Amino acid sequence: MESRDIYSIKIIGEPFLDGESVFFTMKWIEADEYKNSIFVLRKGDKEPRRLTFGGKERSPIAGQDYMYYIKSSENSESVMVIRNSSEPQELLKLKSIEKFILHGKSLLVIGTEDAPVDKPFTATRLNYRFDGRGIIRVRKSLFIFGEKLEKILDGDFDVTDVVSQDGRIWVVLTSYGNDAGLSDIYELDPTTHELRKITQGEGIINSILALPGGDVAYTGHREGIKPWAVRKLFPGIDRESVVLGKHTGNGSIISDLFLGARDRMFWDDGIYCCGQNGGKTSIYRFTDRKMKELVEGDFSIQDFHVNDGKIAYIYSSQEKPSVLVFQNIEYDPNPNFKGVKGVKVETGNVEGWVMKHGEDDPSILFVHGGPHMAYGESFMLEFQYFFNQGYNIFFCNPRGSAGYGEDFSAGCVSDWGNGPAEDIFNFIEKGKEITGIKGNFAITGGSYGGYMTNWMITNNNYFRAAISERCVSNLVSMCGTSDIGFWFNAAYMNITDPWKEDSILELMKASPIMKIKNATTPTMFIHGENDYRCPIEQAEQMFVGLKMNGVDTELVRYQGDGHEHARSGKPGNMIHRLDTKNAWFRKYMKV
Numbered sequence: 001m002e003s004r005d006i007y008s009i010k011i012i013g014e015p016f017l018d019g020e021s022v023f024f025t026m027k028w029i030e031a032d033e034y035k036n037s038i039f040v041l042r043k044g045d046k047e048p049r050r051l052t053f054g055g056k057e058r059s060p061i062a063g064q065d066y067m068y069y070i071k072s073s074e075n076s077e078s079v080m081v082i083r084n085s086s087e088p089q090e091l092l093k094l095k096s097i098e099k100f101i102l103h104g105k106s107l108l109v110i111g112t113e114d115a116p117v118d119k120p121f122t123a124t125r126l127n128y129r130f131d132g133r134g135i136i137r138v139r140k141s142l143f144i145f146g147e148k149l150e151k152i153l154d155g156d157f158d159v160t161d162v163v164s165q166d167g168r169i170w171v172v173l174t175s176y177g178n179d180a181g182l183s184d185i186y187e188l189d190p191t192t193h194e195l196r197k198i199t200q201g202e203g204i205i206n207s208i209l210a211l212p213g214g215d216v217a218y219t220g221h222r223e224g225i226k227p228w229a230v231r232k233l234f235p236g237i238d239r240e241s242v243v244l245g246k247h248t249g250n251g252s253i254i255s256d257l258f259l260g261a262r263d264r265m266f267w268d269d270g271i272y273c274c275g276q277n278g279g280k281t282s283i284y285r286f287t288d289r290k291m292k293e294l295v296e297g298d299f300s301i302q303d304f305h306v307n308d309g310k311i312a313y314i315y316s317s318q319e320k321p322s323v324l325v326f327q328n329i330e331y332d333p334n335p336n337f338k339g340v341k342g343v344k345v346e347t348g349n350v351e352g353w354v355m356k357h358g359e360d361d362p363s364i365l366f367v368h369g370g371p372h373m374a375y376g377e378s379f380m381l382e383f384q385y386f387f388n389q390g391y392n393i394f395f396c397n398p399r400g401s402a403g404y405g406e407d408f409s410a411g412c413v414s415d416w417g418n419g420p421a422e423d424i425f426n427f428i429e430k431g432k433e434i435t436g437i438k439g440n441f442a443i444t445g446g447s448y449g450g451y452m453t454n455w456m457i458t459n460n461n462y463f464r465a466a467i468s469e470r471c472v473s474n475l476v477s478m479c480g481t482s483d484i485g486f487w488f489n490a491a492y493m494n495i496t497d498p499w500k501e502d503s504i505l506e507l508m509k510a511s512p513i514m515k516i517k518n519a520t521t522p523t524m525f526i527h528g529e530n531d532y533r534c535p536i537e538q539a540e541q542m543f544v545g546l547k548m549n550g551v552d553t554e555l556v557r558y559q560g561d562g563h564e565h566a567r568s569g570k571p572g573n574m575i576h577r578l579d580t581k582n583a584w585f586r587k588y589m590k591v
Contacts, residue, residue: 001388003578006381007571010333011259011322012314016060017307022326023051023060023067024314026333027259030055032572034258038069043327052088061102068107070097076114079107079145092149098140103164106146110159112138113151125156127179130483131532131563142171142188152193165210170198172205172218180225180487185216185237198237206231206249207273209265217271219249219263225491228372228400228409233265233273235286244275244284244291245403252276252402253300254368255316255378256567258574266306274301276403278351279376283313298341300378318342318353321379339384342393347430349408350423352396354431355387362439362589363392365428365463369447371400371412371420371492382566385578390591392437398423414494416448416510417455424452425462440464442585446566447534448472454512454542457521465588466523467581470534470563473542475507483532516545522552524584526577528561528569556580 007029016023020043027036035055039048040062051060056072057080067082071090077097080088094111101108115137121128129135141154142162153159153171160183161172169188173195174181183205186195199205203222211217215236221229231248232241242248251261253276261281265273270287272294282296283304295301295313302322304313312326318341324331342353353375364386368375375395383393397404398420399411412420431437442465445453450471457466472478478485479498490498493510497503508514523546525539539555546553558577561569566577585591 001385003385003575003582006385006578007258007575009257009321009337009381011257012324012331012333013259013262013303014059015303015305015312015314015324015326016062017305017310017312017326018062018064019308020327021062022305022312022324023062024048024312024324025058025060025259029258029571032570032575034571036072038067041324041326041329041331043329048331051082059100061100068100068102070100077111079109092143092145094143094149095138098160099162101162101164103144103169104167106144108162108164108169109143109145109149110140110162111143112140114138125177125179126486127181127483129532134530134532153188153195161205161208163208163210163216165212166214168210168214170208170210170216171195172208175202178202181484182225183220185218203229207263207265209267209271211236211267211271217265217267219265219273225487227488227491228406228413230402230406230409233271233286235271242286242289242291244273244286245277245282246405247276247403248273249276250274250281250301250303252373253279253281253376253378254373254380255300255302256381257302257316257321257379258568259302259322260567261300261302261316264303264305266304268306268309272304272306272311274304276374278403279353279374279397283311298377300376316378318377318379318383321381339379340387342383342395343435345396345427345431345434347426348423349404350396350398350427351404352394352427352431354435354437355383355393356435356437357387357390357392359436360439361390361392361437362464362585362591363394363437363441364585365424365441365443366393366395367424367443367445367449367452368395368397368401369445369449370402371416371448372402372409373448374401374403376403382578386582386585389582389586391585391589392435392439394428394431394441396424396427398427413492416451416492417459417512420452421455421459440589442466442589444469444581446470447563450534450539451512453523457519457523458512458515459518461520463521465585466521467526467584468523468539468542469526469566470528470531471525471538471542472534473511473538474513475511476504477541478534478538479507481535481537513541513545516542517549519546519549519551522584522588524554524556524581526556526558526565526580528558528563528565530560530562531565533563554584 041048098110299315299317444467446469453468543555
């Protein structure tokens with residue numbers, strides 16, 4: 001299997017039910033460019049019908065005689081409408097559109113206006129840049145479109161979500177004056193545009209739902225700056241929270257598909273929402289303090305929609321990248337594409353998987369990011385590619401991973417390295433025992449997985465080769481250069497002020513760069529030059545340190561890519577990346 005072959009798949013997203021039809025988007029790569037169009041699958045059909053043909057359309061909202069959607073162009077995005085099979089009509093245009101919903105005879109739209117990028121910029125607060133957005137010259141605002149487009153809410157914050165019902169409007173805003181990305185729910189007066197905060201305390205809102213009778217449900221937590229906090233379902237503003245599975249919501253199970261999972265909720269005779277149990281996510285219905293698991297299996301829900309008693313959902317598994325299920329129909333856009341399913345390996349509280357290629361073949365250990373994320377029952381393009389290159393694939397969820405309860409998630413607080421490394425080595429030994437695998441090991445990972453790769457090569461020489469991607473190496477410099485490092489690193493290391501002398505010492509003790517003189521493992525570093533989350537200086541420090549120590553090392557820099565370079569970067573770069581990683585591993589591992 002060639003690297004280009006692995007990126008020939010098609011990914012389904014954004015299902016929207018209307019009667020006996022489900023509308024959805026399909027995304028693929030064509031001529032090293034992402035394409036995205038809208039399709040419809042009707043009850044009784046074997047194949048869906050394509051509705052848009054520009055290759056830049058998404059987010060369908062459809063009814064019996066209309067379909068709204070977003071169309072992207074090079075420098076702007078528009079909301080379009082098709083009525084009764086008419087030609088598409090442009091309703092409004094903004095620099096970017098995050099979301100739109102129907103609101104009576106109007107549309108509510110979250111988006112950004114154009115801002116000059118060639119002018120000097122003055123930062124006045126810590127949260128002035130963000131990965132994927134770059135320098136934040138303009139915030140996300142709320143607009144209403146009736147006969148014309150009107151901005152009704154903006155300020156020194158982002159509008160991140162909006163719902164409406166019976167003329168009332170609720171919005172989610174990033175908190176005033178807060179740089180750690182905390183958020184709250186406000187009711188917005190549709191006439192005066194005044195705001196009334198309805199959530200208490202501080203925390204994160206991941207998704208929001210307007211309920212019959214004027215109440216609001218949401219998922220998230222109210223535990224302040226606590227990135228490892230378990231997400232909960234709040235079935236009403238003043239109602240007691242519950243956890244669906246061991247972690248409410250979606251998106252924590254990692255996949256490198258170029259269309260990620262979405263965290264959404266719906267009302268239809270109850271609240272429908274996703275919940276995570278270890279390496280799987282399911283769809284639950286919650287009503288009258290009771291919850292029922294409606295859709296579950298050895299897969300992860302990527303997206304779903306509920307309407308009038310019907311459910312359409314999209315899942316990903318270790319064997320299938322993207323499958324739509326609707327009315328007992330399973331539509332697989334990649335019918336000839338089947339991956340290898342790993343053997344489950346459990347040791348202590350750690351869950352993992354091994355894809356066995358051969359007992360004497362070399363193995364690659366993959367470490368996920370977060371650290372509050374998880375591997376599981378979802379398709380990983382990279383795992384399948386390297387398995388087909390002749391490697392055994394090991395991947396697990398050490399302490400700190402999501403989906404196993406808050407105590408487990410908090411297990412890496414103040415200890416990003418030693419404890420998780422112990423879990424990983426125990427998993428490797430158990431996996432070898434179960435499968436009989438004997439060969440040598442390499443290690444790779446991105447983000448926090450890059451941190452763990454750096455930690456491993458500076459604390460032991462177990463691995464024959466390493467590739468560290470979008471990595472963390474110096475927790476002190478990251479506090480000053482990352483979009484979130486100033487609060488994220490401090491929270492995970494239990495430090496109030498990262499700039500105190502004793503805090504700097506604690507951060508440095510937890511930094512792989514402190515033990516760079518111990519490293520002897522040949523290591524490649526891969527990084528996007530536009531990474532604001534883990535800036536490229538983190539890889540540069542490790543590269544220079546190894547180079548000056550005489551350790552074989554290379555630094556691969558991808559122009560134009562940010563922190564998501566391995567999942568949704570430039571297609572040509574993603575293909576080049578797999579070939580580059582393969583060449584490095586083949587240089588040191590016997591295949």
